[in-house]
Amino acid sequence: MIENVVEFFKNLPPKQCVTCGEKIEEQHECYGSKCESCNEL
Ligand SMILES: [Zn+2]
Numbered sequence: 542m543i544e545n546v547v548e549f550f551k552n553l554p555p556k557q558c559v560t561c562g563e564k565i566e567e568q569h570e571c572y573g574s575k576c577e578s579c580n581e582l
Contacts, residue, residue: 558575558578560576
């Protein structure tokens with residue numbers, strides 16, 4: 542059953558910035574739903 546959970550997260554679309562639509566790296570998740578550039582504005 543654990544393998545099914547892994548597959549589920551693999552199939553999720555990449556997280557995108559709500560402002561510019563740029564793909565957000567997982568390590569920046571703590572910044573919310575904006576990319577690095579938009580967070581600086
Ligand atoms: Zn952005």
